[in-house]
Amino acid sequence: xxxxxARGLVKVHGRGRAARRVLDGxxxxxxxxxxxxxxxxxxxxxxxxxxxxxxxxRADAGEITLAGERVDxxxxxxxxxxxxxxxxxxxxxxHLVPELxxxxxxxxxxxxxxxxxxALRRARTLVERLELGHVADRLPHELxxxxxxxxxxxxxxxxxxxVILADEPTGNLDPQAAQIVLGLLRAAADxxxxxxxxxxxxxATAIADRVVRLQDGVLVADPALRAVxxxxxx
Amino acid sequence: xxxxxxxxxRRLRAAPGRAALAAAGIVAAAAMLxxxxxxxxxxxxxxxxxxxxxxxxxxxARFGDEEREEVEERVAALPNLEQRTYRYxxxxxxxxxxxxxxxxxxxxxxxxxxxxxxxxxxxxxxxDDLDGAVVERGVAQEWDLEVGDTISSGSQISWEIVGIGxxxxxxxxxxxxxLRIYVSGPALEExxxxxxxVNMALLWSTEPERTDVLLQQARANSYGLSDLRFITREGVxxxxxxxxxxxxALLVAFSIVALAAAGAMLATAAHADVQRRLGTIGIQRAVGxxxxxxxxxxAASGAVLAAPAGVLGLALGTLVAAGPTGALxxxxxxxxxxxxxxxPLLLAWLVVVAVVALASGWPAWRAAGRPIVxxxxxxxxxxxxxxxxxxxxxxxxxxRLALGRPARLGGTALVLAACTAVVTLMLAxxxxxxxxxxxxxxxxxxxxxxxxxxxxxAPDVRALPGVEAATPxxxxxxxxxxxxxxxxxxxxxxxxxxxxxxxxxADGRRLDPDADGLPEAEVGAGLAEALGLAPGSTLAVxxxxxxxxxxxxxxxxxxxxxxxxxAYVPADTVSQAADESAIAVKLTDGASQAAVQAGLIDLGAxxxxxxxxxxxxxxxxxxxxxxxxxxxxxxxxxxxLYALMQALxxxxxxxxxxxxxxxxxxxxxxxxxxxxxxxxxxATIPAVVAGLALQxxxxxxxxxxxAAGYAxxxxxxxGAQAAGVAVGVALLAAxxxxxxxxxxxxxxxxxxxxxx
Numbered sequence: 010x011x012x013x014x015a016r017g018l019v020k021v022h023g024r025g026r027a028a029r030r031v032l033d034g035x036x037x038x039x040x041x042x043x044x045x046x047x048x049x050x051x052x053x054x055x056x057x058x059x060x061x062x063x064x065x066x067r068a069d070a071g072e073i074t075l076a077g078e079r080v081d082x083x084x085x086x087x088x089x090x091x092x093x094x095x096x097x098x099x100x101x102x103x104h105l106v107p108e109l110x111x112x113x114x115x116x117x118x119x120x121x122x123x124x125x126x127x128a129l130r131r132a133r134t135l136v137e138r139l140e141l142g143h144v145a146d147r148l149p150h151e152l153x154x155x156x157x158x159x160x161x162x163x164x165x166x167x168x169x170x171x172v173i174l175a176d177e178p179t180g181n182l183d184p185q186a187a188q189i190v191l192g193l194l195r196a197a198a199d200x201x202x203x204x205x206x207x208x209x210x211x212x213a214t215a216i217a218d219r220v221v222r223l224q225d226g227v228l229v230a231d232p233a234l235r236a237v238x239x240x241x242x243x
Numbered sequence: 244x245x246x247x248x249x250x251x252x253r254r255l256r257a258a259p260g261r262a263a264l265a266a267a268g269i270v271a272a273a274a275m276l277x278x279x280x281x282x283x284x285x286x287x288x289x290x291x292x293x294x295x296x297x298x299x300x301x302x303x304a305r306f307g308d309e310e311r312e313e314v315e316e317r318v319a320a321l322p323n324l325e326q327r328t329y330r331y332x333x334x335x336x337x338x339x340x341x342x343x344x345x346x347x348x349x350x351x352x353x354x355x356x357x358x359x360x361x362x363x364x365x366x367x368x369x370x371d372d373l374d375g376a377v378v379e380r381g382v383a384q385e386w387d388l389e390v391g392d393t394i395s396s397g398s399q400i401s402w403e404i405v406g407i408g409x410x411x412x413x414x415x416x417x418x419x420x421x422l423r424i425y426v427s428g429p430a431l432e433e434x435x436x437x438x439x440x441v442n443m444a445l446l447w448s449t450e451p452e453r454t455d456v457l458l459q460q461a462r463a464n465s466y467g468l469s470d471l472r473f474i475t476r477e478g479v480x481x482x483x484x485x486x487x488x489x490x491x492a493l494l495v496a497f498s499i500v501a502l503a504a505a506g507a508m509l510a511t512a513a514h515a516d517v518q519r520r521l522g523t524i525g526i527q528r529a530v531g532x533x534x535x536x537x538x539x540x541x542a543a544s545g546a547v548l549a550a551p552a553g554v555l556g557l558a559l560g561t562l563v564a565a566g567p568t569g570a571l572x573x574x575x576x577x578x579x580x581x582x583x584x585x586x587p588l589l590l591a592w593l594v595v596v597a598v599v600a601l602a603s604g605w606p607a608w609r610a611a612g613r614p615i616v617x618x619x620x621x622x623x624x625x626x627x628x629x630x631x632x633x634x635x636x637x638x639x640x641x642x643r644l645a646l647g648r649p650a651r652l653g654g655t656a657l658v659l660a661a662c663t664a665v666v667t668l669m670l671a672x673x674x675x676x677x678x679x680x681x682x683x684x685x686x687x688x689x690x691x692x693x694x695x696x697x698x699x700x701a702p703d704v705r706a707l708p709g710v711e712a713a714t715p716x717x718x719x720x721x722x723x724x725x726x727x728x729x730x731x732x733x734x735x736x737x738x739x740x741x742x743x744x745x746x747x748x749a750d751g752r753r754l755d756p757d758a759d760g761l762p763e764a765e766v767g768a769g770l771a772e773a774l775g776l777a778p779g780s781t782l783a784v785x786x787x788x789x790x791x792x793x794x795x796x797x798x799x800x801x802x803x804x805x806x807x808x809x810a811y812v813p814a815d816t817v818s819q820a821a822d823e824s825a826i827a828v829k830l831t832d833g834a835s836q837a838a839v840q841a842g843l844i845d846l847g848a849x850x851x852x853x854x855x856x857x858x859x860x861x862x863x864x865x866x867x868x869x870x871x872x873x874x875x876x877x878x879x880x881x882x883x884l885y886a887l888m889q890a891l892x893x894x895x896x897x898x899x900x901x902x903x904x905x906x907x908x909x910x911x912x913x914x915x916x917x918x919x920x921x922x923x924x925x926a927t928i929p930a931v932v933a934g935l936a937l938q939x940x941x942x943x944x945x946x947x948x949x950a951a952g953y954a955x956x957x958x959x960x961x962g963a964q965a966a967g968v969a970v971g972v973a974l975l976a977a978x979x980x981x982x983x984x985x986x987x988x989x990x991x992x993x994x995x996x997x998x999x
Contacts (some may be wrong), residue, residue, distance in 0.1 A: 065907060065992040085988065086911060093909020104904045104996065108647025109640075118908040120636060168909065 011074075012171050012203045013062060014038040018071035019226075020057050031057050032068070033226025039203040041171065044195060046206045046217035053223045055207040056176050062205065063096050063174045064088045076171050093123065097165030099194075101177035103157040105149040111160040112136050112145035118167045128167055135163040139193065155186025162193045173197050173204045179213050191216045247536075251543035261516075262548060268512045268889055269552035269599060270559070271882040275505035276591045277560020278878040279498035282871070284587045285568040286491050289577035290480050293411040296578055297361040300445035301454045301476055303412060304461065305332075307469035308440035317464040318444055323457045325449040328355030329441035331428060338422060340378075340394035340404075343386040347421045348396065352428035352439055359445050360425065361578070365390035365406035373430040376402035381415025381576065382422040383407045394424060402426060412479050415576040418864045451476075455726060462789065472787050473722065478730040481806050483575060489803060489951055490676060490868055491571070493958075494875065496949035497672055500942050501879050504661045506598055508886055511661070513545055513602035515654030517610065519897065524610050525618025537611040542604030546596050553595035557588055563878050567871035574867050637905075637914045641921020644901060655893075656930040659972070662883035663934025667968045668942050669876050671960040676872065683854035686804050687746030692828040692839060695849040698737065698818070704826050707842040709834030714738055717814055717821035724783035724791050729773050731784050732805040733792075735814035736827065743827045744811075747955045751778030751798035756813040764794035769807020769953035771799045782810060786820045807953030827854070884975070892979050898922055902987050903995025916984035923976040931969045935960070 020032040031054035039045045049055050060066040062073050064080045073080040076095035083091060105114045115136055119128035136145050139159045149157055158178060165173055175194055179187035187210075195216040198204045206217060214220045221228045255262040293299075306314075311329055318327050331352040338348030358367060360377070368375045378388055388394070388404055395401040408425065409415075416422040428439050446461070448454045458473060465471050474482070517524075520541075527537050561584070569579040610618065645652050678685050690712075694704060698715035705713045715737045723729040736743050741753055746767070754763035766776050776782060782794045794812055802809045818824065826848075830839060836853075843851035902915050910918070939959055947956035960968070987995060 060991075060993045063907070065996070067991060089906065089909060089911040092907060098907045100996070104900070104907075106644065106901050106904060108644045113643075117640075117905065120640065121905075121908070121910050121914055122636070124909070164908065 011038040011040050012076055013205060014072075014074045015058075015062050016072045018058065018061055018073070019069045020054070020061060020066075021069055022057075030226055032061070032071075034071075035223065035226060035228045036071075037062075037205075037221060037228050039172070039205050041201050041203050042198055043219065044198045044204040044206060044217045046208055046214040046220045047223055047228065048208060048211075048214060048220060049223035051209060054226060055209070055223050058223065058228075059174050059176050059205065059207045063098060063172075064092055065098075090123075093118065093121065093168060094125075095170050095172055097168070097170040097173045099158070099161050099165050099173065099175040099178045099190075101180040103149070103154075103161045103181075105157055105160060105164075107149050110146045110148055111141060111152060111156065114149070114160055115163045115167060117164060125168055128169075131169065132163070132167045135166055136160075139163050153186070154182050155189060158182060158186065158190050159193065162190060162197075166197060171202055173202055175204065175206045177208055178206070179208065179210060184212075187213070247539050247543040248547060250540055251547040254540070254544050255548060264889065264893065265512070265516055266548050266552040268886065269509060269549050269595065270556040271885045271889075272505040272509045272512075273553045273556025273591075273595050274560035274563075275501050275508075275556075275879055275882045276595065277557035277562075277588065278564040278875055279502040279505070279560070280557075280587050280591045281561045281564040281584065282568050282875055283495045283498040283502075284584060285565075285572060285580050286495050288580060288583070289572050289575065290411055290483065292580065292583070293361070293409065293572075293577040294476060294479075297408075297410050298357055298359055298447075299410065299412060299476060299479070300357075300359050301448040301451050302446040302458060302461070303359075303474045303479070304444040304446065304471065305474075306442055306444075306465075306471045308442050309468060310438070311441045314441055314444060314468075317468075318446070318461075320464060321446070321457055321460050323448050323450055323453050324446060326357055326447045328353070328357055328359075328445045329428075330354070330443040330445065331439045331441050332443055334421065337397050338394060338424065340388055340392060341386050345422055349421045349423045350396070351423060351425045351443075352431055353425050354428040357445070357447065358425070359412070360408040360410035362406045362408050365404070367406055367408070368425060368427040368430075370427055370429040371433070372405065372427045373434045374401075374403050375405035375427065377406040377408045377425040378404050379416060379423045379576070380407055380409045380573065381417065381419070382424070384415075384573065385417055385422075409576050409578065411483065411576045413576060414483055415574050418574050458722075462785065465789065470787075471789065474730075475722075478722070481730050481808065489679060489806075489954075489956075492950035493672060493675065493946065493956075494871065496946040497668065498875065499949060500668065500946050501665055501875075504665045504942075505882075506594070507661050508658050509549075509595065509598045510602035511654045511657045512886075513599045514606050515651055515658075517541060517603055517606040518648075518650045518654060521610055521618050524607060525615050528611055528615045529619065532611075534608060534611040538604045538608035541607035542600040545603030546600040549596045549599035553592045553599075557592055557595070560878055561588060564871075564874050567867070567874040570867050571871050574864055637910065637917035638921040638924070641918040641923075642925045643921075644898065644918070645922045645925030651897075652926055655926040656933065658886055659927055659930030660933040660937060662886050663931050663968055663972055664937040664942050665879055666883050666971075667935060667938040667960045667965060668946065668958070669879060670964040670968070671938065671943060671958050672946070673872065673876070674961065674964070675956065675958055676868070686744070686855070687800070687802060688744045688827075688854045690743045690827040690829045690854055691836060692830070692843065692851055693854050694826040694828055694843040694846075694851045696826045696843070696846060698824065698826070700846055700848075701737070701826055703846050704828060704843065707839055707846075709830055709839045709842075710828055711831040711834075712742060712829040713826050714743060715814060715818070716743070716825055716827040717817045718823040719786065719817045719821045721784040721786050721792075723774055724785050726774060729770075730805070730808055731770060731782075732809045733784065733812050733817045734804075734809055735812050735817040735821075737814040740811050743829065746800040746802040746804075749799045749801050751796070754797050754811060754813070761793055761795040762813045762816050763797045765798040765800050765811040766796050767802035767804070767807035767809040767953060768799055769802070769805075770810060771796075772953060773808060784810070786817075787822075788820055790820070792816050801953065801955035803951060803954035803956070807951070888975060888979060892983055899987050899995040902984075903992050906988065906992045907996070912984055912988040915988055916980050919980035919984050920977065923980055927972055927976045931972050935965050935968070 016036045018032045018035040022029050022031050035058060047055050047058060061068045068081055078091055116129060116132040118124055119132050136142055141159055144152055144156055178190050191213060194204050221230055333350045336348040336350050337346050363380060368377055376394060378394060390404055392404045393401050394404055413419050432439055448457050454475060524537055572579050701713050701715055704710060717735040719733045721731050721733055723731055749768055754765050764782050766782060776796050778797055780796050782796050783791060785791050840851045943958040947958040
């Protein structure tokens, strides 16, 4: 049973002669425990797709269902509640709050009124589990890129969402740090979550169960890329 | 330099929104400057400018009617005399024109070349001008008269108004109860074939700074002249200022303080803007720009923005303040600065541009000296120890976020503190102005009523029900014997004056009315400063009748009356020559003032009014003052409100990226508003505390000192006023938080993420 699905998504950026149809009927589905990687060249609309299915932006047309709720029909208040319950985001540029330490960034969703019980405890556990305890009190600008992204992954998992949406999570990392982060995402899926991963790096698709390519605004299966992990012996 | 300016323009064009916001802040602060410069320059230079334009004499002598030849003989022998002229003044003349009339007209029959008044419209009367008259501007305004109209005295004599003039030797009609016209003395003599006497002499010194010498000799030569009184230019200024001098001084002082606050706001806002662009500085340094180039670039950006914004702001401030300032000058018979204001405004514009350029360039220079990698990675963020306990909930998180960037927080808090202080100062000023016109206690008076009764009636007054104490009070305007230009007001009470009138003692002790030897005096600090007096020195004054009195100064008091040029002396030294004598009446607690007033009238009092306060209670004049205060307050208040909103909104707007991250993790509008509330609270709470403290211990005393350093003015906001300001700022902060929360949560989360 799919926990995330999108049908016929359309998104136009700009207006008039500058208008660009970034998504033009894109469809996709992700089931629990599955990692789906979306690839495509820069500017093809991968991040836009992720923002739409996560309810961070509104589609011009199409249907999106996240954890059983129609994202495209929800009012902002309900969308907020849904994000807090069902989605965890990992961004390319980490988006850690610069004034908060790494651990406090992880605890951020747990501090919001209405956060699930035990979220704060879970935040601390995640910091330890991701081997970040020794840098937990450092501010983001005092952390390496890999450490920042691991804190970001921990933050996405704090409220135990069924879906993780990762936007180029290794785009700013060295290969070693990238491997660690990708391993965390794979582990999250193995715990039963659906992971939608947007990337333009072939190596990042190694953890994916399925790879789809965003091309001319629509998603198409990419068997060639799916072969990569097999070739790597995954 | 040209390249730097071109680069600055490009940089501003690249971020038009931010540039517009910064420019709006500069416009606002410059408007405060403009209003302040217009008011302070216009009012402080008003008398001197008008005196110069009117060719006001250095000494004005009044005496009983005398033959001109007789007076001329004595005057011609005076030393240090450049020129003189004589007038005949006829008072209580019925005048009418344009359907208006007054029984309190004053006709000055003038002669000679120098007249001592300025012609604003039309022309002056000439020696053979029998039918022409010059009317004072105040009369022309009040009666709606123009050149060519007719003004009549009774039903017999009419004059054509040939000119409208102004002389700053008195305030204007109707603030002055009498209205003055000038006619030609020689023409009157020729027409009616008689010789007019003279009762005024206008004397111009060769060396105005040595007018003393002229006055000394004039007194010596004046034997036989009745009711002789001298008044110098300085004396005129003090006398004219008595109606509103302290209020004007307060307005000017407030404007000067507002100038400083506006400067601080400009500097802080520009500094904060650089703090927001530390990342840009890091990139500039990384691509090879040296420190100097970075600093010059930021300074040029600031200057390019400040130049037009400063012009606009100064023009706006001037526009708002010029009208009411001119109206106030009009009532004082003074002239508006006109083109002379251009110089100070130009200077203010240069200050605006320089302050913004320096406040942009200096922090950029300092920042550019830091390690580049630190700038690029956001090393401005600090780890606030005090904030550890605050990290629970969105509000606490907001506080955390603000405390994490202490430089920005400090800048914002400083702007808010300056605004809070200025707004509170305005309220305190408004209260003080009310007290000065309403409350006799502002002059140190502790009695409530003044009854125009003989001194002998004092026991009868004391016997009235509701009267706690009553004693004769005498008042007399004299001049200092050693510096004849210096006016001195002598005040005498029978018995101890302290229960009736006692400004705070600054030095020495209270006078003993029964002391042996030289009579004792407490002098005002204004007089002490003007004459170099201190306890132990001798005060010598010349009374109007030419008699000299000497006093031993035993105390200095911080008196507000007559610019502090007062002396409390034993009653018997002034009772004979006093201009005013009355019974000062203190009421018992809870006594009916009206009943006591009725009792005083029954005793035969010609008048039994409330004790006078520090300024005139003329309604029209107070309305003019109120209009000026409103104009200044309007500009400053609006600017401060704008600065508050701008600082709060900018602080909140900077957090759009953080808000987007929060929203992505499930925060709704309420959470965002709370977070922003925390952010702005971190700036507003210390700012309000600092602002109130700043007003109470710095701006208030500074304004009072600037206005009247010789007196003890309390320019402190009342508790309710301070609380009102605090609540107002809190409401504004709440509004700013709500407004930005509403705006940011209406846009898709992704928009905020792009800003992060």
